[in-house]
Amino acid sequence: MGLPLLLRVLPLIALRSSASGDTTAAIGTFADVNTECKTCPHSLCPNILAYEQGESANVTCWTRGTRIIDTTLWLRSTSDCYVTEYDLNDNITDYTSALPYCGPDSEDEVLTLEDATLKYKTECRICPSISCDTVTFLKEETDVELTCWTPDGQVIIDDPYWMRTTNNCYVAQKNLYSKPDITNLDPCGPIPYLEIEKHFNENGTSDIDKRDAAPEPEVFAPSYLINATVGEDYALCRSCAKETCRVKRRYMFDQEVWLQCLVNTNGTWWSETTDFCYVKNSDFWQSPEGDYYRNPLCEYFEEPGTGPGDGDD
Ligand SMILES: *[C@@H]1O[C@H](CO)[C@@H](O)[C@H](O)[C@H]1NC(C)=O
Ligand SMILES: *[C@@H]1O[C@H](CO)[C@@H](O)[C@H](O)[C@H]1NC(C)=O
Ligand SMILES: *[C@@H]1O[C@H](CO)[C@@H](O)[C@H](O)[C@H]1NC(C)=O
Ligand SMILES: *[C@@H]1O[C@H](CO)[C@@H](O)[C@H](O)[C@H]1NC(C)=O
Ligand SMILES: *[C@@H]1O[C@H](CO)[C@@H](O)[C@H](O)[C@H]1NC(C)=O
Secondary structure, eight states: OOOGGOOOOOOOOEEEEOOTSSSEEEEEEEEESSSSSSSSTTTTOEEEEEEEEEEEEEEEEEEEEEEEEEEEEEEEETSOOOOOGGGOOTOOOHHHHHBBBGGGGGGGGOOOOOOEESSSEEESSSSTTTTTTTEEEEEOOOOOOOOEEEOSOBBTTTTOOEEEEEEEEEGGGGGGGSOOGGGGGGEOOOOOOHHHHHHHOTTOOOOGGGOOOSSOOOOOOOOOOOOEEEESEEEESSSSSSSSSSSEEEEEEOOOOEEOOOOOOOOTTEEEETOOOEEEEEGGSSOOTTTSTTBBBGGGSHHHHHHHHOOOO
């Protein structure tokens, strides 16, 4: 993993005094990749800590939880949270003989859940920022189940809140019909920068903890709502991304319009707005196809052959 040599020392066995006065062996280890230390040993549990690659941790007992690739083993750290063995230094081969079992209660999965529906096309990301990989592309009207919230995501228009879904990825609160009642949901805790390359969970056992594979195209092009301002006397918003399509709306000069995604029709760029109609990008002061980081194509959200502009004119 290209870790500094200094980190490649033998795991040290430390002695830690427990509350009852006897001593518990703790094994010193470190995170192989950025990872999360959770309230329970399951991928969907909220985080207590975020470990950076190479960060050290002392673990005191083992338990069983979500299968990550090839292991169901999770370790409890001295910070009273659980981290998957898969993300720890793999030089320690036998945690189960070196450490005690944490006990049957430690295997419980305790989650808060709340239903929500997406108002707009939304990418569900592995962490709550537009620089994070997209796990799945979700269309407007998709029902999702939320498990936790974070106030520290990337600001979308004016809202930094993101929610983790039971597909183990994050959607921006701005993309939901309404703000969920977060008093009924756990905070997600600190979230490290994660990458699908290092945190896919192929062959995981439990569906609920598994991230769905991203559909085509394989190029991850994140989406988010962006605002643009009409730079012409008015801008027509059409039922599809062609001059011949029916006019659904008319936006005024200097009006701020929120955009979901891009369509290229014969070399001309259009944007789908949050009114679900299409404006030519040349009608805006900004250039939505060029000025914004990783603004996605609308077709990424469609089943092949049902993309915008395939009818409705
Ligand atoms: C793994 O452990 C062995 C001895 O148990 C040691 O020689 C080796 O350097 C260790 N490698 C890493 C990457 O820690
Ligand atoms: C792990 O335990 C060692 C020895 O007690 C201590 O020096 C170190 O700070 C601990 N590391 C963490 C991350 O708790
Ligand atoms: C998942 O299972 C398939 C089929 O058994 C296997 O080919 C693949 O290598 C496995 N993936 C991982 C990451 O272990
Ligand atoms: C978009 O909204 C943000 C936050 O309200 C604002 O700072 C920014 O100037 C707006 N950009 C445009 C192009 O309207
Ligand atoms: C694209 O351009 C070609 C050639 O100029 C034309 O035949 C075709 O009708 C155009 N398609 C659309 C959707 O405008």
